[in-house]
Amino acid sequence: MSCQIEITGLVKRFGANTVLDGIDLCLEPGERVAIIGPSGTGKSTLLRCLNFLDHPDQGVIRMGQVAVDAARASRADVLALRRRTAFVFQNYALFANKTARQNIMEGLTTVRGWPQAKARARADEILAQIGLADRGDSFPAAMSGGQQQRVGIGRAMALEAELLLFDEPTSALDPEWVGEVLDLIRRIADGRQTMLIVTHEMQFAREIADRIVFMEGGRIVEQGPPEQLFGRAQDDRTRAFLRRVG
Numbered sequence: 001m002s003c004q005i006e007i008t009g010l011v012k013r014f015g016a017n018t019v020l021d022g023i024d025l026c027l028e029p030g031e032r033v034a035i036i037g038p039s040g041t042g043k044s045t046l047l048r049c050l051n052f053l054d055h056p057d058q059g060v061i062r063m064g065q066v067a068v069d070a071a072r073a074s075r076a077d078v079l080a081l082r083r084r085t086a087f088v089f090q091n092y093a094l095f096a097n098k099t100a101r102q103n104i105m106e107g108l109t110t111v112r113g114w115p116q117a118k119a120r121a122r123a124d125e126i127l128a129q130i131g132l133a134d135r136g137d138s139f140p141a142a143m144s145g146g147q148q149q150r151v152g153i154g155r156a157m158a159l160e161a162e163l164l165l166f167d168e169p170t171s172a173l174d175p176e177w178v179g180e181v182l183d184l185i186r187r188i189a190d191g192r193q194t195m196l197i198v199t200h201e202m203q204f205a206r207e208i209a210d211r212i213v214f215m216e217g218g219r220i221v222e223q224g225p226p227e228q229l230f231g232r233a234q235d236d237r238t239r240a241f242l243r244r245v246g
Helices: 043-050 075-082 100-110 116-129 145-158 175-190 202-208 226-232 236-245
Strands: 005-014 017-027 032-036 058-063 066-069 085-088 163-167 195-198 211-216 219-224
Touching (some): 017 043, 017 219, 032 043, 032 202, 043 058, 043 195, 066 075, 100 116, 100 145, 116 145, 145 175, 175 202, 211 226, 211 236, 226 236
Parallel strands (some): 032 195, 032 211, 085 163, 163 195
Antiparallel strands (some): 005 017, 058 066, 211 219
């Protein structure tokens, strides 16, 4: 297996509560991995630790030629990881005082250092790709939840990161907007973008993922191709979870 992203021994504690308890995970180039499991089991925390939105206590994260030991991570290490990842939040996390276009431009100008004109041109390309070419001057308050999340995804797309992280991308949406967001993620996945997706949409995970990872209690219990996990799960905890959500 050729790992593009490798996570070794990742531990995260909040006080006395161990949320991640020694996570090991490898993602191959272009692989799409969906993480499923009960609420409160560390799925979102795992994503947040990969770009140090939450600082892990132990473990090593390697992306390409960059390897960061959590126990000794410097500011430069954290920035190096963040330049290789892009995060899609469940609650959109758009700047309320910026238009859709400006939200997409923000990472290009502040993280990538692009000039305004170049960033604006790229943002307009992205707006067309996500079906919002006519909403570039709209502020988040004037857009539906589905449109806001598409802008959030567009912002991540613009960075052309090695790894796209999706944290429950449909959980804050009204049911009528879920389909359009899932369709957009499917289109991105078709381009063989390496992605790690935390989701409660089991059918979506089955369709889009090359591999399903089941987590419980801060640990990876079982993982494998969708047909194996959904059809022939080996662990009793996996089977019990899938019965509950199925």
